[in-house]
Amino acid sequence: MTGWTWExxxxxxxxxxxxxALCTLGNGCFATRGALPECTADDVHYPGTYAAGCYDRLTSAVAGRRVENEDLVNLPNxxxxxxxxxxxxxxxPDTGTVLDHRQTLHLSSGxxxxxxxxxxxxxxxxxxxQRRLVHMxxxxxxxxxxxxxxxxxxxxxxxxxxxxxGVTNDGVPRYRDLDGRHLTHVHTGSAxxxxxxxxxxxxxxxxxxALAARLTAGAPVAARHVFPRAxxxxxxxxxxxxxxxxxxTVALHSSRDPAISDPLRAAVDRVGDAPGFDELLRSHRTAWEQLWRRAELEVPGDAGRILRLHLFHVLQTLSPxxxxxxxxxxxxxxxxxAYRGHVFWDELFVLPYLDLHFPEVSRALLCYRHRRLERACASARALxxxxxxxxxxxxxxxxxxxxxxHLxxxxxxxxxxxxxxxxHVGSAIAYNVWQYCQASGDTEFLHTKGAEMMLQIARFWADSAAYDGRLRRYRIRGVVGPDEYHDAYPGAxxxxxxxxxxxxVTAAWVLARALTVLRALPEPRRRELLERTELHDEELRQWEDVSRTLHVPFHDGLISQFDGYGDLAELDWDGYREQYGDIRRLDRILEAEGDTVNRYQASKQAxxxxxxxxxSPRELRSLFVRLGYDLSEKAWRRTVDHYLCRTSHGSTLSGLVHGWVLARARRGEAWTFCQEALRGDIADVQGGTTEEGIHLGAMAGTLDLVQRGLPGLETRGEALWLxxxxxxxxxxxxFALRYRxxxxxxxxxxxxxxxxxxPSSDRCPVDVRLRDRTVCIQPGETSRLILTR
Structure with a gap:
């Protein structure tokens, strides 16, 4: 690798x-894997093209049961x-004599x-x-x-x-018992x-x-149609x-696209009007230059080169x-x-980065959640x-x-x-709503869609909490935490x-923050929202009570991952590493032995x-104080140490989180975990997972480590805290930011x-707050501050 190439x-x-996977090209609407055009899908190659949000649902017979799965569709190649x-x-390359082969990904120009x-x-x-682009x-x-x-x-x-x-969804071996034939009514023709x-x-x-392709070769082109190919x-x-x-030159359209009547006509017209390759490349490069300016990031050495690759893939997946x-x-x-193209909680690691560069993209991703709020309410009612x-x-x-x-x-x-x-995915959504609004100053979103989501998520947590008279606290039972390994008690x-x-703790934060948002709403909007949701004072008082008395278990003076965690057996970590080497997927190892990870103090990830x-340390301490607990620096440090040596890091997000936490605690081990996060996909540290798709949350999280983690950057109270x-x-x-x-x-x-x-503008000054001072920087000014330890 060099500064701007991956070779x-x-x-x-x-x-x-x-x-x-790592040479995939995309533009936020669709992306195509970096497969060689002369090679078809087999055990070596897997060309795939995927359009954002293009899903299809099929039913398969698996292990004697009918199973329904929705996939991000592999589109025509x-x-x-x-x-x-x-x-x-x-x-x-598989059949000929290859004297030399070189593949170069130019990050600057996509x-x-x-x-x-x-x-x-x-x-x-x-x-x-060959030179290839997916036009930005x-x-x-x-x-x-x-x-x-x-x-x-x-x-x-x-x-x-x-x-x-004639393509199918066949890129993940463990899904091959599922029906992957998503395309039907294939027709071809010439225009x-x-x-x-x-x-x-x-x-x-x-x-x-619909796809349309134009071939230019300086010689007559003949067409024929051999089902299912043009x-x-x-x-x-x-x-x-x-x-x-x-x-x-190719155009791709679907019926999900706005401002078209027929995908086929749109594709044929677009490719017919498209300029030649040289002109396409010029406008494509200009678009990428603009993206790089908005997402400026300069970090020296190999870390900087890897971060640039990560940023490249984030921008290709989630562009303007x-x-x-x-x-x-x-x-x-x-x-x-992998994961059938589904949306998990990874936005928790992605949106904080986008908030400060592409807030319009963050807003759109939150609107995706808001459009599905009614479905989320129906899911709660079903419980x-x-x-x-x-x-x-x-x-x-x-x-x-x-x-x-799962297999x-x-x-x-x-x-x-x-x-x-x-x-807890609901808490992640509420957290992202708040972070976006703090970074962007978008009070209109906070007062409308944001408030609606936060209130309904808070309502679910309050209704999920049951009062325990013995503890004099509320409890939330029957869940699975981010760890994922522990999905039941032994023998349950x-x-x-x-x-x-x-x-x-995050449920308590959501409840408290939702009450803050509700109180800050303009009175007409607050009344409207309370009427629409039928929220009454008695329920709001319960929120306040639950937000202050949710139970947080402790054992041996440190935070327990869950109630009863401290009673679980210790795992022979050294023995398993000696026997198996890579034990990231410890759950699979133990299940194959007839055991279960539920019996042990062992976590998949942070x-x-x-x-x-x-x-931040300050905010975390205040959360625990609000809950009636004293989380001292010593107790938090002991908590970190306990889980540090009891985590197998079966997720690429784990090293990122550990690196972030250790860096904030000023611990020397931080860089080891940061490197793990940086290397996650380029070294395929999970052993065969990168080929099924990059880990977007981990990639964006490494960018956010530089943007917010190391600078200690927070956006709150209409100021940048550092x-x-x-x-x-x-x-x-x-690095550069787009801030309010x-x-x-x-x-x-x-x-x-x-x-x-x-930079110069007509905006208000930027308030910057450090530990020991506050600085007000006018547009067009530069401030150089000497930091104190």
């Missing part, structure tokens, strides 16, 4: 799928372009470049160079330029390009001499999809030492184009089929509760998409899946655990320590000094 040398089939010399087989040198025999070579300015266009250069011979070349509608089209529908959601062919003459170019869509945050980006219960996994319409069974690949057994009991017949500390991720943490490995860095109407507020931390530049 792979040589062709290694065993690494191809990871490369495809627009990439296919294969080639062969006259009289020879089609060339691919361009994927590939160069392969084939040996043809007798000292003759054929060089194939026009979110419906993509283009592929292929250049062929013959050395040492003259010959004929046949090129065949296609649109392929002009060099233009073909393909249209189809999804089987259940009935989304109409195929174009061109025959070229290769003179020695001269380059012959073939351009393929996303603001026009009804979509959430897909946990694995638009890069693969006999008031308020809103958001699903752990969400897709098209906001119903619970979490599977009821343990180690044992081959299908097991009950209880992760839908992670009701029913799933769920009681008084998960993270769940209860759970209690997530509290230190969401809340409490920088000295981390020797990241001692200097620069100020575009491009620039912060630079280096050698104990903080420089803040506020």
């Amino acid at each position: 792979y040398e040589s062709y290694l089939p065993e690494q191809e799928r990871v490369r495809e 627009w990439l296919p372009l294969r080639y062969r010399l006259t009289g020879r087989p089609w060339l691919t 361009l994927l470049e590939r160069r392969t040198l084939y040996g043809i025999g007798q000292g003759r070579t054929l060089c194939v160079r 300015a026009d979110p419906h266009l993509a283009a592929l330029r292929t250049e062929f250069t013959a050395e040492g011979f003259t010959g004929g070349l046949e090129v065949q390009a296609a649109l392929d509608g 002009a001499r060099n233009l073909v089209w393909l249209r189809c529908r999804t089987r259940t959601s009935d989304i109409r999809i 195929v174009q062919r061109v025959r070229l003459r290769l003179p020695p030492g001269r380059t012959v170019t073939v351009d393929k 184009h996303t603001a026009d869509l009804d979509v959430g945050v897909p946990a694995r980006g638009l890069h693969g089929e 006999g509760r008031r308020g809103a219960l958001y699903p752990w996994q969400s897709g098209s319409d906001g119903r619970e998409e979490t599977q009821e069974l 343990n690949p180690r044992s081959g057994r299908w097991l009950p899946d209880h992760s839908r009991l992670q009701h 017949r029913r799933p769920g655990i009681d008084d998960n500390a993270y769940t209860n 759970d209690v320590l997530m509290l230190g991720y969401l809340f 409490d920088p943490v000295p981390l020797p490995e990241l001692s200097s860095y620069t 109407g100020h575009w491009g507020v620039r912060l630079r931390l280096e050698r104990g000094a903080l420089e803040i530049i506020v």
